[in-house]
Amino acid sequence: MPTVQEIQKEHLNNAAQYVNDVFEKVKLRNQGESEFHQAVKEVFDSLIPILAQDPKYIQQNILERLVEPERVISFRVPWVDDKGIVQVNRGFRVQYNSAIGPYKGGLRFHPSVNASIIKFLGFEQIFKNSLTGQPIGGGKGGADFDPKGKSDQEIMRFCQSFMTELAKYIDPDTDVPAGDIGVGAREIGYLFGQYKRIRGGYPAGVLTGKGLGYGGSLARTEATGYGTVYFVQEMLKDKGDSFEGKKVIISGSGNVSIYAIEKAQELGATVVACSDSNGYIYDERGINLATVKQIKEIDRKRISEYLTYHPEAEYHEGCSNIWLIPCDIALPCATQNEIDETSAKLLVANGVKAIGEGANMPSTLEAMDIFLANGVLFGPAKAANAGGVAVSALEMSQNSMRLSWTFEEVDAKLHEIMKNIYRSSVAAAEQYGKSGNLVVGSNIAGFKKVADAMIAHGVI
Incomplete structure (x- = not known):
């Protein structure tokens, strides 16, 4: 009869083997995507304690399902610069996981943007969004466009071209982008204007990080x-x-x-x-x-x-x-x-x-x-920098209710959300034998909510 310690060791070995097997598949299917590999490995290694304690996640093959995006969109973005020359960039949107809510994540405009970076950001976003306690799934997007040195008119033309394609895939109940590196209030304004022009009506909840005069939230900038x-x-x-x-x-x-x-x-x-x-x-x-x-x-x-x-x-x-x-x-x-x-x-x-x-x-x-x-x-980032997407979710709530909270109200909600993220990360680390390790704690806390929802929804 094996001892308790021997059984626990066997479960840990099985979990570690499962993690390694899935990670090898990730590298094979996503060759050359170093940033994505790095993000996946950090999360996977952290999850071994929960996989060992609860084998249902292995039985349901949750990691292989979780690491594969629900949808990857790549598209051409043609635009005309101030000299009348046609330029072409590449746009992306990765709709990663919608188990607990609509896809939510920013748009990054930077020359370094490629499939690997967008996928790593989208994968991280799943757990970050889960940690906030808000009903939002994980997504990310952007383009290899560099706003630096561009005129306002060039940026407007690029944003309009980018949104003309992206608008086919987003709405307030499906996918709600926001800003990131290279996408601030100016870019969000141009993107929202083009979406409104294409779709009609006033779909305020389709983007967050908007200006205060057209559906934005106080304290979102901060x-x-x-x-x-x-x-x-x-x-x-x-x-x-x-x-x-x-x-x-x-x-x-x-x-x-x-x-x-x-x-x-x-x-x-x-x-x-x-x-x-x-x-x-x-x-x-x-x-x-x-x-x-x-x-x-x-x-x-x-x-x-x-x-x-x-x-x-x-x-x-x-x-x-x-x-x-x-x-x-x-x-x-x-x-x-x-x-x-x-x-x-x-x-x-x-x-x-x-x-x-x-x-x-x-x-x-x-x-x-x-x-x-x-x-x-x-x-770690998925816990410590979750404040932006947390307030984006609060902006979505205000848009849905057609009201605005004061700066103090939003800031107080943000402060409480960050406290809760810290507490849940600490508690998860302690529960799974990694006391004080907030990398493990935040990954497990974010994972469990999403994985349980995925199991509840069936194999989809």
């Missing part, structure tokens, strides 16, 4: 950055600590970064550095947020312009070197894989206490392992 800080605040609070008096580095200088800076400063931290794709600024007295907002939100210029206003600050070429600066808290809010193994070791050596991922998958798998092995408080 939500991802604020949410990341709220999540880190909960991690610190559990250790009897806070942002007060801490030195903070926040990479990026877009929407997420700006409002992470704002909230961290409100909570008493000194944010000493931020960046863009060219380089980073270091201001030991603390970043002047009004200047960053002027440069990035109004002038749409490079972060190096900060020195025009504050010549005593420093500008350094190369955005990855921002992690050389000693800090108590690091909030990577720029893009995927911006913290590699070398940067993670530097952060640990310089005494970092907490990491909150404001971007999507900003740490490599090796970097995450280093943080966890050294006892750094680590808030």
Whole structure:
């Protein structure tokens, strides 16, 4: 008769084998898609404890069903630039999983966009959206179009062409896109206008991140950055600590970064550095947020312009070197894989206490392992940066009810959602024997809700 320990070990081995087998199929079916492979491996490895304890997920072959998108859409986006030259870009929408609600996820306009990046983002979105507690499934989209250096008229023409095709596949009850890198209020406005023109009526709920004058939500602009800080605040609070008096580095200088800076400063931290794709600024007295907002939100210029206003600050070429600066808290809010193994070791050596991922998958798998092995408080992206999509879901609710909540009401709901995400991640990690590991906790908490819904719906 085998012992309890032997049975448990056998279940763990079976779960690990199942995970490995499915992951090998993923690599075979999606060759060359490194970002997608990375996202899948991180989630799959985290799920071994729940798969071992509850074999129904293996019996139902949930992982192989979950990792395959329900629908992948790729399309041509032709548009005419200001010189009258016809340009052609490629558009994408991955409708990944609708087990708990309509597909929900942003649109990214950036030259790096390809099938791998959109699939990794869409896969992550499944679990992130589940963690919010809102009834939204996972999706993502975008195009390899670069808004930088384009005129408003060029961006409008591109957005109209992009939406002319995308409109065939989205509506408020099926798929609700939002913004992401390269897609802000201006782009959302053009996209919404074209959708309205094509479909008629006033389908306010088809896009989120809209302007306040036509169905947008107060606090949506701030939500991802604020949410990341709220999540880190909960991690610190559990250790009897806070942002007060801490030195903070926040990479990026877009929407997420700006409002992470704002909230961290409100909570008493000194944010000493931020960046863009060219380089980073270091201001030991603390970043002047009004200047960053002027440069990035109004002038749409490079972060190096900060020195025009504050010549005593420093500008350094190369955005990855921002992690050389000693800090108590690091909030990577720029893009995927911006913290590699070398940067993670530097952060640990310089005494970092907490990491909150404001971007999507900003740490490599090796970097995450280093943080966890050294006892750094680590808030993974799918938990820590869920604030944006959480408030997008609140925007959808307001559109459905045809009403608007105050900034304070939305911010309070956001704060409570981030607290709940933290609590559910902690509880799941403890339940499955990985206490303190929020990577495992958030993945399991997000997975269980979606997987149970998939089983309830049958094999579809």
